[in-house]
Amino acid sequence: MLLDQLLSSHNLGLWHVGASLLALASIALVADYAYMLYMRSKLVSAICISVVLPPGPFPWPVVGNTFSLPDNKPWIWFEELSKEYDAQLITVWIGRNPTIWINDAWAASEIFDKRAGIYSSRPRMLVFAELGAGQDNLLNMYTTTAEQRDRWRVHRKLIHYGVGIQSVRRYREFQNNESRLVAYDLLKAPDDYVKHFERYATSVVSIIAFGRRVESWDDPIITEVIAMMHLAADLNVPGKTFPMLMETFPFLARFPNAIAPWKYGLGKKRNFHFFYALADEAAKKEGHEDSFVNYLFSERSKHSLRDAEISSLTGNLFGAGSDTSSSTLITFILACCAFPEAVKPAWEELNRVVGSHRSPSWEDEDDLPYIKAFVKEVLRWRSVAIIGGQPHAPTQNDYYKGWLIPKGAWVQGNIWAIHHNEREFPDPDRFNPNRYLPGHPDSRPFPGEKGYMTFGWGRRVCTGQALAEQGTWITVARILWAFNIQKKKGPDGKPIEVDIFNYTNGLNMRPQPFECSIMPRSEEIRKTIEREGMQALEELEQYRGETKYRMSTFYSRDDLAMDLYGDGKS
Structure with a gap:
């Protein structure tokens, strides 16, 4: 009897504890959701004006949108939401965090x-930054404190030496020769145009970084x-599947990799890195x-550069210039x-200005x-x-047309919407x-004077804008x-x-494979391509070289490349 009473009392106690925990969890959930809704319609009482987040779909508790x-x-x-709400900015909740999407060129400017x-x-980027390169990489660096701003300026100065506006003009000679080789390669194997473009872009960056070209x-x-760049690009696109789902449920990132397959190898620490190995070699x-890496090593003591920083600075060149x-x-x-129909006026202009005896x-x-x-x-x-x-984050609360943009929020420009606005670009496709x-x-x-916001x-x-614009102009002009x-x-x-909408889904999108015909415009032009191609090979001979390192030595494909940019600090 006494035992039954004790057991009954024990069970009742457990029930009370469970009920209390459930009640506390419910209160916490309601309070958290109330805060989300408060943020959605925040009141600035000092001036009695209602300031709200930009409009957007109603968020659910915990998971948001x-x-x-x-x-x-x-x-x-995001573009469709902007039209639906008739708003230049919209808010989409990723879990408990509001993300602001700018869908208008004038607002972005x-x-x-x-x-x-x-x-x-x-902003806080759990998947791309914290589980990737962290603060050793220029792409991820916070600038909310004086110390952070100083470190960011150091990295920015170093990368500008490599590919800044004043630097890229000195690369014109070998960039031009690599572009000549693209035409020469297209002449010999036109069906492999994707491979030729990848070789060209990577070779230019490799010469800048290491002083040696990529021949094949x-x-x-x-x-x-x-x-790996393609895999890395997928890690910055908001989504409802792993690994990006960790942005909604950040506690999942705390689990050890051994029991967390959803982390895809993110967050592993390494002592030696592929790009540092290439730079050191x-x-x-x-x-x-x-070369850029010689410059980095010459500046190493002055700026107290760590191995991981040299690795990330070198890797960023490839990230900005190859894919x-x-x-x-x-x-x-x-x-x-x-x-x-858009090509014919180009031919007429090129025939008149350039002719067929030179490119x-x-x-x-x-x-x-x-x-x-x-x-x-x-x-x-x-x-x-x-x-x-990468997303921006304001260092203080900001306001635009009566909308609140909270300090530290994920704020991103939707280039697709901006470049497809009928107001600026009628019939945008x-x-x-x-x-x-x-x-x-x-x-x-x-x-802006450029007429686009691509970069x-x-x-x-x-940081690679000037190099990309310079190389795109000479290569497009030559191939046309x-x-x-x-x-x-x-x-x-x-x-x-061909399907003009059939593109990949990553941050850096490209067309899905398609077939095309690429033929020389005339026999005279064909001979010019061959002559200039052979000349380019001779002039690029000074950059011949190879490396003993392979990325697969340092990374497995399952590691999803964020460690590509740095030391994987979590």
Whole structure:
């Protein structure tokens, strides 16, 4: 009897404890949700004005809008929300955190460029940053304290030496020769155009970084690095599947990798890194003392650079210049196939200014306004960094047209929406270089002199912008001059259609594989391509070299590449 009473009392006690815990959890959930709703309609009582977050779908407790995100291409959904709410900015809740998406060019310019001083920091990025390179990487660095700003300026100064506006002009000679080789390779194996573009873009960056070129498209530094770049790009696209689901449920990142398959190897610490190994190897070789890695090692003591920082600075060159540049050139080929009417004026201009006995050169740029417009339209039509690169975060509460942008919030520019706004770009999916010809009826006002926002904004603008623009111009001009690019014909003699919307889903998007025909425009041009290609090989001989390292020595494919950028500090 006594035992029964004791057991009954014990069970009753457990029930009370359980009920109390459940009640506390419910109260905490309600309080947390109330805070989310409060943030959604925050009141600034001091001036009696209701200041709210930008409009957006109603969030659920804990998960916010995470499970409303589409499986693919969320930037299109953000654009649709902006139209639905008739708002330049919209709010989408990733778990308990509001993310602000800017879908308008003028708003992006006002916020990111004109207020760059308070939008140069980064928000908390659990997957890409904390489980990746952390604060050793320029891409992720916070600038909320004086110490952080000082470190960020050091990295920015170092990377500007490598690919800043004043630096890239000294690369024109070998960049031009590598571009000549692209035309030569396309002449010999046109079906392998993707591989040729990847080799070209990676080789240019490799010469800058290490003083040696990449000769073959199957060099592991291409195949492995670009594959890992694609994987890394997926880690910055908001989603409802792992690993990005950890942004909604950050406690999942605390589990050890051994029992957390959803982490995909993120957060592993390593003592030695692929890009540091490449840098150290190149710095110890004689010759090419003006390479970027030699500069980094010469500045190492002055700035107290750690191995992980040298690794990330070197890796960032590849991140900014290999996958992105090659993807832009693939988009260029797609545009030529889908919109042949845009190519004919380019041929007319090139025939008049350049002729067939030589290919275009830097000196021709001012005399080729349509080619310049063509390149701008390539960069606008299907921008590679489709959501503007990494998110910004204000260092203080900010307000735009009565909307609150909270301190530390994830704020991102939706390049897709910005470049597809009918106001600035009527019929936006049509490839139309006339948009960039001054005085043309198709031209519309746009903030900034460039007419596009492909490379981001403010103090976080892409560091490789000048190099990418320079290389894209000479290569697009040369390929337009050299080749007739068309849809490929099938066995029945009919053209095989291309899909201008069939793109990858990562942060750095590129067209899915498609077939095309690339043929020299004339026999005379074919001979010029061959002559200039052979000359380019001779002049690039000074950059011949190879490395003993392979990325696969340091990383497995399952590690998902964020350690690619640094030491994987979690």
